[in-house]
Amino acid sequence: MNMNHIFPYFSRFTQVFHKVIPPLPPGPRGLPIIGYLPFLGTEHHRKFEELAGVYGPIYKVWLGQKLCVVVNSPSLVKEVVRDQDTIFCNRDPPIAALAATFGGADIAFSSYGPNWRKLHKIFVREMPIKEIFQWSENILDTAIEKRMNSNEGKEDGTGKFEQKDFLQFLLELKEKNDTATSISMTQVKALLLDIMVGGSETTATMVEWVMAELMQHLEAMRKVNEELTEIVGSDSLVEESHLPKLHYLDVVIKETCRLHPALPFLVPRCPSQSSTIGGYYVPKGTRILLNVWAIHKDPKIWENPLEFQPERFLNNPSKFDFSGNDFKYIPFGSGRRICAGIPLAERTLTYTIASFLHSIEF
Numbered sequence: 323m324n325m326n327h328i329f330p331y332f333s334r335f336t337q338v339f340h341k342v343i344p345p346l347p348p349g350p351r352g353l354p355i356i357g358y359l360p361f362l363g364t365e366h367h368r369k370f371e372e373l374a375g376v377y378g379p380i381y382k383v384w385l386g387q388k389l390c391v392v393v394n395s396p397s398l399v400k401e402v403v404r405d406q407d408t409i410f411c412n413r414d415p416p417i418a419a420l421a422a423t424f425g426g427a428d429i430a431f432s433s434y435g436p437n438w439r440k441l442h443k444i445f446v447r448e449m450p451i452k453e454i455f456q457w458s459e460n461i462l463d464t465a466i467e468k469r470m471n472s473n474e475g476k477e478d479g480t481g482k483f484e485q486k487d488f489l490q491f492l493l494e495l496k497e498k499n500d501t502a503t504s505i506s507m508t509q510v511k512a513l514l515l516d517i518m519v520g521g522s523e524t525t526a527t528m529v530e531w532v533m534a535e536l537m538q539h540l541e542a543m544r545k546v547n548e549e550l551t552e553i554v555g556s557d558s559l560v561e562e563s564h565l566p567k568l569h570y571l572d573v574v575i576k577e578t579c580r581l582h583p584a585l586p587f588l589v590p591r592c593p594s595q596s597s598t599i600g601g602y603y604v605p606k607g608t609r610i611l612l613n614v615w616a617i618h619k620d621p622k623i624w625e626n627p628l629e630f631q632p633e634r635f636l637n638n639p640s641k642f643d644f645s646g647n648d649f650k651y652i653p654f655g656s657g658r659r660i661c662a663g664i665p666l667a668e669r670t671l672t673y674t675i676a677s678f679l680h681s682i683e684f
């Protein structure tokens with residue numbers, strides 16, 4: 323066992339001895355140095371769900387030299403993302419993420435501080451979300467039109483799109499002299515990474531899961547198709563104005579996000595100072611995993627949790643939205659570090675799936 327393993331225990335021992343701080347959470351035993359790593363298997367979300375069944379709403383697990391605390395209940399998630407959000411809103415990026423994001427210069431892996439605040443403000447308040455959406459809308463329209471052998475596209479005749487470019491928006495910010503909003507080239511690249519990598523992989527994964535669930539549940543597929551015929555009509559393509567009226571598709575997407583959250587532990591957080599969760603001691607620097615996978619399938623919270631039942635959201639669609647205010651349902655996270663792209667993600671998901679289903683017979 324190396325010093326990293328020993329030190330928290332030693333320092334805790336002296337403090338517990340003097341009755342200053344509570345114990346660490348319970349958790350499975352691991353091996354010296356490598357901790358619990360050899361027992362994780364390949365499906366970490368299932369293993370961590372299984373451990374929640376054994377150790378309850380909070381447990382610790384050593385992954386190599388890293389102390390991880392896994393939180394498995396809505397009330398303890400609230401302690402992390404609401405009651406103590408300022409302490410727990412740092413990230414704990416692995417080396418690979420730091421290498422990919424220019425040392426954590428982006429929003430997702432940046433520590434909570436001036437860089438995050440500036441980029442987050444630009445992203446949430448100033449980014450031309452509509453233009454980014456229309457850019458993806460154009461790509462999809464063209465793909466579907468090609469698929470339908472139609473020549474009526476939104477291209478300008480030269481094969482290029484007429485849309486204003488969001489890259490141009492970022493480059494203009496780079497040229498600004500105003501320190502409050504101007505950004506460096508590294509920040510431009512980091513923001514693009516968040517949009518292109520963070521935004522596209524998650525959205526593509528969710529589109530695949532929705533299609534897979536609908537193909538397994540033909541009654542739900544029939545209802546979505548009926549709704550599309552009613553709202554869009556049989557001879558037209560799906561447009562952005564149709565999206566808010568597609569209520570059944572909305573609950574299909576919500577139910578899919580419950581069963582298959584794109585990030586089953588969200589993006590791990592890290593306390594900036596030692597704290598407690600659920601009465602247990604959590605040292606500064608611990609990796610905090612919020613186990614959305616287990617919470618979304620907890621039979622104490624959900625009736626028939628493993629079944630695909632979009633109707634469970636139908637009577638109360640606004641209670642379970644993506645805002646992260648109800649800690650039983652947080653596919654996009656919650657608190658200060660909630661997904662910065664929710665409006666875009668919601669529109670893109672609904673638009674892509676609606677267009678596929680309306681234009682192609684599966």
Ligand code: HEM
Nearest residue numbers: 430517521524525584588589654655656659661662663667
């Ligand atoms: C279905 C699609 C998506 C899902 C399921 C999703 C989910 C998430 C989740 C779970 C987090 C972590 C939240 C937390 O730690 O509390 C996150 C963070 C983030 N997402 Fe998304 N996301 C999606 C699409 C997008 C899109 C389209 C964009 C941008 C174009 C985006 C940008 C971000 C950014 C920048 C963060 C980091 C926020 C921060 O650390 O402050 N996401 N997302």
